[in-house]
Amino acid sequence: MKCTLDKLYFPFYYHLKYTDLKIKNKLKYLSLLHKIKTLGKPLIHNILKYTFGYDSFRGQQEEIINHTLDRKDALVIMPTGGGKSICYQIPALASEGITLVVSPLIALMNDQVLALKQLGVKADSLHSNLTQEESKNVYESLKSGELKLLYMSPERINNEITQRFLSTLDIGLIAIDEAHCVSVWGNDFRPDYAELASLRNIFPDSAILALTATADKATQDDIVKQLNLRDPKVFLSSFERKNITTYIENGIKRIEKIKKILRNYYDASGIIYCLSRRDTENVAKKLVSAGYKAVYYHAGLDSQTRSKVQREFQNDEVQIICATIAFGMGIDKPNIRFVIHYNMPKNLEAYYQEIGRAGRDGENSEAIMFYSWGDYIKLKRFIDEGEANEEFKKVQRAKLDRMWEYSSSSDCRTNLVLNYFGEYRSEKCGHCDNCLNPPIKKDGTTQAMMALSAIKRCNEKLGIELLVGILKGSYRAEIKQNNCDKIKTFGVGRNISGANWKNYIIQMINQGIINIDYTNSSNLRWTPLSKLVLENKLKVDIVDFVPKTKEKKPVKLFTDKKDLDNSLLAIFKKWRIDLARKNNMPAYIILSNKTLDELCRFKPTNKLELLQIIGIGEAKLKKYGNEIIKIIYEYQNQG
Ligand code: ADP
Ligand code: ZN
Numbered sequence: 001m002k003c004t005l006d007k008l009y010f011p012f013y014y015h016l017k018y019t020d021l022k023i024k025n026k027l028k029y030l031s032l033l034h035k036i037k038t039l040g041k042p043l044i045h046n047i048l049k050y051t052f053g054y055d056s057f058r059g060q061q062e063e064i065i066n067h068t069l070d071r072k073d074a075l076v077i078m079p080t081g082g083g084k085s086i087c088y089q090i091p092a093l094a095s096e097g098i099t100l101v102v103s104p105l106i107a108l109m110n111d112q113v114l115a116l117k118q119l120g121v122k123a124d125s126l127h128s129n130l131t132q133e134e135s136k137n138v139y140e141s142l143k144s145g146e147l148k149l150l151y152m153s154p155e156r157i158n159n160e161i162t163q164r165f166l167s168t169l170d171i172g173l174i175a176i177d178e179a180h181c182v183s184v185w186g187n188d189f190r191p192d193y194a195e196l197a198s199l200r201n202i203f204p205d206s207a208i209l210a211l212t213a214t215a216d217k218a219t220q221d222d223i224v225k226q227l228n229l230r231d232p233k234v235f236l237s238s239f240e241r242k243n244i245t246t247y248i249e250n251g252i253k254r255i256e257k258i259k260k261i262l263r264n265y266y267d268a269s270g271i272i273y274c275l276s277r278r279d280t281e282n283v284a285k286k287l288v289s290a291g292y293k294a295v296y297y298h299a300g301l302d303s304q305t306r307s308k309v310q311r312e313f314q315n316d317e318v319q320i321i322c323a324t325i326a327f328g329m330g331i332d333k334p335n336i337r338f339v340i341h342y343n344m345p346k347n348l349e350a351y352y353q354e355i356g357r358a359g360r361d362g363e364n365s366e367a368i369m370f371y372s373w374g375d376y377i378k379l380k381r382f383i384d385e386g387e388a389n390e391e392f393k394k395v396q397r398a399k400l401d402r403m404w405e406y407s408s409s410s411d412c413r414t415n416l417v418l419n420y421f422g423e424y425r426s427e428k429c430g431h432c433d434n435c436l437n438p439p440i441k442k443d444g445t446t447q448a449m450m451a452l453s454a455i456k457r458c459n460e461k462l463g464i465e466l467l468v469g470i471l472k473g474s475y476r477a478e479i480k481q482n483n484c485d486k487i488k489t490f491g492v493g494r495n496i497s498g499a500n501w502k503n504y505i506i507q508m509i510n511q512g513i514i515n516i517d518y519t520n521s522s523n524l525r526w527t528p529l530s531k532l533v534l535e536n537k538l539k540v541d542i543v544d545f546v547p548k549t550k551e552k553k554p555v556k557l558f559t560d561k562k563d564l565d566n567s568l569l570a571i572f573k574k575w576r577i578d579l580a581r582k583n584n585m586p587a588y589i590i591l592s593n594k595t596l597d598e599l600c601r602f603k604p605t606n607k608l609e610l611l612q613i614i615g616i617g618e619a620k621l622k623k624y625g626n627e628i629i630k631i632i633y634e635y636q637n638q639g
Contacts, residue, residue: 044069047093048086051119053595053617058083060235064209065090068173071207073232075179075224079239080213080353081334081360085112088175088209092149093121097172098142101151104178104190109151111332115589116149120619125151126162142169154192163202171206174199176227179210183222200228208232214353217422239352239421243359244367246413246432248406251372252499254342255286261340261368262292262320269313270338272322273354275378279342284322294320297327314586315577316593328354333586334361335593344371344407346379347399348420351406361594371407373464373506376400377522408506410439410543444542445533447504448513450492452530455514457487460525467524468501504542513540565600568635572596575631591615591624603632 044065048054057065060076061083067074068091078084092099103109109125116123124138124147141147156162176182181193200208208230210223224232249257258272272294274280280296287294295318297309312318314333321327325345339358345351351369359365383396406416414429428435454470455462461482462470469476470484473491484490493501505524508514515527532538573596580587591599595615604610607625611617 044090044094047090051617053615059237061086064235067233068207068209069095073208073229074235075229075232076211076235077215077220078213078237079241080356082237084211088173091173095172097170098147099149099173099175100171101149101175101177102154102157103151104181113151114585118589119617122147123149126156127153154196158195167202171203173207173209174203175209177211179223180212180215180219182226183219185219185222197226197228214349239418239423240414241356242431243362244355244365247368248433249370250503251370254370258340259290265337267319268337269316269335270320271336271357272320272340272342274322274324275343277324280322280324283342287320292320293318294322297321297323299326315580316587328357331357334588338366341369344375344403347403348406348417352417376404405510408510410434439543441541441543444504444540448508448533448540450489451505451508452534454489455524456526457489458484460523462524463522464502464505468498471501472498507542564597568600569596571631571635572599599628605629605632
């Protein structure tokens with residue numbers, strides 16, 4: 001009997017030594033597990049279910065894991081939230097030997113190790129923030145063969161003494177996270193990463209798995225070259241984030257629009273990115289006075305305040321964080337429902353990385369960006385006044401121009417971004433504003449003639465604001481001073497709203513009918529095409545400005561919140577936050593929101609049922625099972 005059990009149930013306990021199990025006490029439990037028909041499934045499926053609590057692999061995960069288990073090199077390109085971590089965590093558990101994970105950020109490393117420990121996995125980290133004693137303990141557990149996963153900073157793994165020690169161990173796999181940092185073509189080159197090139201020679205028997213979410217074709221080729229990967233298979237997933245709906249709007253009355261958007265988001269987490277520190281503070285202040293739990297975050301705050309804000313956001317104690325781009329790296333929060341850009345970002349890489357922080361849990365999320373000509377000018381000034389050499393500035397300016405074209409485009413947004421990253425396709429995405437609400441083109445030749453005529457009659461000395469003022473017939477001081485109220489075209493466009501006029505002019509700039517002289521107060525000028533328009537030899541198409549925030553319906557989550565028991569959810573949230581505070585760890589590492597939702601929907605009353613809940617594997621069942629069942633029991637039997 002004992003022997004049968006050993007063979008039969010061993011898969012569930014692959015990460016425990018057989019002697020660790022008190023089979024007798026577990027008999028009942030084991031026979032229950034048996035009923036869930038795990039038997040006969042490959043080991044990696046059991047690990048997915050009983051360690052991570054998930055039912056099936058996503059995308060190419062299984063293929064990558066099997067490839068890695070054969071100790072072969074690979075490059076994995078997968079968008080944020082795609083599930084890269086499991087691609088090296090499961091091989092680490094399913095094979096002999098130790099897996100090393102190179103990660104650039106200590107905060108991220110710590111969170112991952114914490115989360116793994118919560119799952120009962122033997123994992124630890126080595127980096128410069130550890131005391132000697134702590135490092136020693138890690139070395140000890142490596143030597144004893146206890147540790148399965150070791151997270152390391154690049155400078156640590158590049159250290160010769162460390163390398164000598166590691167080569168005495170059986171290192172099955174080396175995973176290099178954020179692998180784009182190895183390439184100067186990427187967005188975030190790190191010299192420490194460049195030194196990882198030597199790993200291939202030092203650990204000839206280990207597989208190397210390079211992973212990244214941001215790499216265009218040039219960067220991908222460079223990663224393979226820089227890391228000396230051995231005949232690597234490239235696993236390229238689409239960059240498309242199907243669960244993120246993208247909206248882009250002009251920046252008129254941003255705060256009002258944001259408030260309107262937030263009405264759809266009772267209590268849901270979101271980030272609002274601003275260009276300046278001052279804006280983060282202003283926006284947060286306005287939202288607080290409108291009744292939202294909002295805070296601000298920027299590099300000017302002391303590090304204690306920054307960690308406090310970050311932790312509160314991670315624990316859902318604060319709903320909205322208004323931040324500069326200093327916020328985000330190292331944020332692994334799965335349930336961010338919206339990312340709003342208060343201003344246009346400096347390039348599409350930054351934009352896509354920032355919106356990618358939404359919806360890591362796979363639920364529907366939104367990315368809303370506001371942009372204005374003012375943003376463009378400001379970003380351009382940052383580049384011009386920066387310290388970089390002219391060659392670099394040229395590239396940055398071109399990237400900024402692409403960002404502007406993207407913002408003001410009426411084509412599918414997703415395709416524009418995918419094309420930018422070298423993933424070419426033409427079918428529409430169906431989850432961007434231009435797909436959901438296609439702009440209707442109309443003949444705008446008359447409007448173009450009005451604008452061009454006003455520009456010429458005022459001697460090409462107008463910026464966008466002034467031109468709109470003249471067309472609308474405004475008697476602002478600047479207009480009167482320059483006698484622009486006397487020209488023939490003054491007030492000819494008063495029937496069109498200011499917002500629409502601005503939009504039309506931007507479209508005309510994009511079509512090359514009007515040019516902007518950046519070197520001269522951004523005055524509008526004629527181009528060789530302007531004359532053709534006025535001679536009626538060139539037709540101009542324009543699209544109308546539709547205020548998208550007004551039309552939006554509340555976001556529908558994939559998981560239906562309908563039959564969710566909200567009072568029970570509140571109890572679980574309180575229980576979780578108390579635990580998080582007591583153990584000093586982010587709440588989502590204890591149990592994710594998705595897990596809480598399922599608990600409140602299915603109300604499991606025994607361990608077998610509990611094990612069917614997403615995110616509940618053996619370790620969490622053991623740690624929290626009794627308490628969860630007790631909470632549900634008491635809730636159902638109260639009063
Ligand atoms: P990435 O590193 O690619 O951004 P993560 O590895 O952090 O993504 O995974 C994103 C989220 O998806 C995590 O909460 C993770 O636990 C979850 N996840 C990954 N794989 C699966 C799966 N097969 N089934 C369900 N959830 C998964
Ligand atoms: Zn689209």
